[in-house]
Amino acid sequence: MLANFDFDVIQRSWVYLFTTGMKFTLTLTFLAMLGGILFGTLLAMMRLSHNKAIAFVATTYVNLIRSIPLILVIFWFYFLVPYIGAWILGASEPIQVDAFSSALITFILFEAAYYCEIMRSGIQSIPRGQVAAGYAIGMNYWQMMGNVVLPQAFRNMIPILLTQTIILFQDVSLVYVLGSVPDFVSVASKIAQRDGRLVEMYLFVAVVYFVMSFGLSLLVKKLQEKVAIIR
Numbered sequence: 001m002l003a004n005f006d007f008d009v010i011q012r013s014w015v016y017l018f019t020t021g022m023k024f025t026l027t028l029t030f031l032a033m034l035g036g037i038l039f040g041t042l043l044a045m046m047r048l049s050h051n052k053a054i055a056f057v058a059t060t061y062v063n064l065i066r067s068i069p070l071i072l073v074i075f076w077f078y079f080l081v082p083y084i085g086a087w088i089l090g091a092s093e094p095i096q097v098d099a100f101s102s103a104l105i106t107f108i109l110f111e112a113a114y115y116c117e118i119m120r121s122g123i124q125s126i127p128r129g130q131v132a133a134g135y136a137i138g139m140n141y142w143q144m145m146g147n148v149v150l151p152q153a154f155r156n157m158i159p160i161l162l163t164q165t166i167i168l169f170q171d172v173s174l175v176y177v178l179g180s181v182p183d184f185v186s187v188a189s190k191i192a193q194r195d196g197r198l199v200e201m202y203l204f205v206a207v208v209y210f211v212m213s214f215g216l217s218l219l220v221k222k223l224q225e226k227v228a229i230i231r
Contacts, residue, residue, distance in 0.1 A: 021187035040115025
């Protein structure tokens with residue numbers, strides 16, 4: 001097998017793979033992480049709300065999203081949302097949603113459900129005495145959350161948030177099914193089919209994902225040790 005292995009196709013393509021495919025993948029991962037954490041934090045605060053209606057809406061959303069495979073969410077948003085948008089707006093034709101925007105919104109909405117549970121556990125890890133002390137000195141709910149609870153919760157949850165981001169980085173490869181986005185897997189697949197070198201390109205993709213994910217996991221582990229010392 002190795003005798004027929006063509007290293008030259010990798011040598012010819014790796015620059016393009018990283019400057020185009022990996023750049024797209026990392027950009028989508030970073031933006032989805034930011035949006036997911038922000039929306040997830042809002043969902044976490046809603047789930048912990050004393051208002052039962054607000055808590056019910058957030059809980060239902062999180063449980064629903066966590067029960068659906070991501071690839072189905074990608075398909076639904078990309079193919080159905082244009083028609084749903086046209087129906088809501090009363091348009092005669094489906095609204096135009098480009099593949100990148102569709103993928104970004106999909107990942108933000110999906111990952112927010114997972115970031116929500118991480119942030120909820122982080123918020124609940126803060127001693128109730130600190131919350132009571134915040135109210136005692138005259139803080140309102142938002143001041144207490146912004147100045148007392150969330151800063152500590154974020155610090156406590158940084159390793160887990162980064163671990164979820166590594167999973168997000170791997171999940172971004174699923175946008176390959178859309179066929180119109182230049183992510184790392186899609187670009188590698190097109191090169192593989194063009195040159196007839198599927199084994200070489202897919203093996204290279206697997207090695208790159210392994211090295212990056214494993215390396216990031218080691219960094220998260222070291223960060224977790226430092227955070228544990230700070231505590």
